[in-house]
Amino acid sequence: MSQKKVIITGTSRGIGFELAQIFAEEGHQVLALSRNHIPIQNLKHANIHSFSFNLNEGKDLQQVENFVDEQWEGSVDILIHNAGSLVNKPFAEITTQELMTVYQTNVFGVFQLNQRLLSKMPRDGHVVTISSMGGVQGSVKFPGLTAYSSSKSAVINLTEILAEEYKESGPSFNVLALGAVQTEMLQEAFPGYEVPTTAKKMAQYIFDFSLNGNKFYNGKMLQVSNSTP
Template identity: 60%
Template sequence: MSKHIVITGTSRGIGYELVKLFANKGHQILALSRNDRPVKALKLKNVKAFCFDLGDAEAYEKVEEYIKEHWGHLDVLINNAGQVLNKLFAQTTVSDFEEVYRTNVFGMAELTRRLIPFMAKNSHVITMSSMGGVQGSMKFPGLAAYSSSKAAVITLTELLAEEYKDSGISFNVLALGAVQTEMLEEAFPGYKAPITPEEIADYIVDFSLKGQKFYNGKLLQVSNSTP
């Protein structure tokens, strides 16, 4: 059965691969990214791409209007958009923290808040976190803003699951290990991750469609490294 799916951060990396995989399975997708050209170039009939900035209030209204007019309801929301900053803490300003949090936390929270009214029993909200945001995991210098923002969405997901526990909507968060994306290359030039965007996207697609049957308010660590 075809699902209605909203995905953020779709211009490259994991989000771009998610669009292609879901589309090939026959689902209806609304792809949101600051750069909508890569998805539009795919010319997939069941995919609509919007130029979307998580800091633009009007952009949220456009998404709401589209769902109301064309779908009526939403089955899956994947909060995939993210911003990384590799900068030593002593050099990281309040503005740096605000910029990272605006995308990774505030934008995720606002889009989720706006779209929950379109969701019903068995709907699923999945947010991409990072192993760097998991308490007790290995930490790396330079990621104070990024990793702390990813820790914030883990706790927020737990709170949403509790607050909406009678709605039948499930909220889960995936803490990903290193994936060989453009964003990783920009933050850590030359580093080679063991997982490709295609591989992790395949896992996320399956979890998005089935995970709500087994999990709610849970953090799943998707990494083959320890700790």
């Protein structure tokens, strides 16, 4: 398999942290992006590049674009939107600022990073967005997660729209709606809840899908869940 140039957001912990390592160990070049880049930097892996990155900062988005142009000859093969923000509060208590913080990361950040990078991706490139079963119409919903779940619904729709808009030129766009994975974010949403699916196991699935899913899917939402939540 040819070496791919891969950008992953939300790599300081959980699925993103594991995913960056899997890609790197398989010989691919990875740009790992997160506000706290120290955990991934401490790996000292030759195939992993990282710097502190805030999805909400224009200068940080420009830094990513500059890196791709200068270090990767202006091309990206795979873009994985994994960064996520969550607030667990009753609907009536969520502040406007908390709502905006969740949407800035989960929706606006995806939108803006796509705008910066899609022109640098080949026809057979693949954009994978990580959503949640909480964002899927008709799935089980849980109190306290209105901001998070509604934001995850928004990126499902965004994926479908982009797949249509770019269907002639590429890349492909797909979204994975994950069920419960044993991560710190799961504990924020459901304190004390435990599930058998580890971050590493889910990262392996996303790795395989990112490399091969665009051969079979475009503009699709796939439910990846064996539990409720």
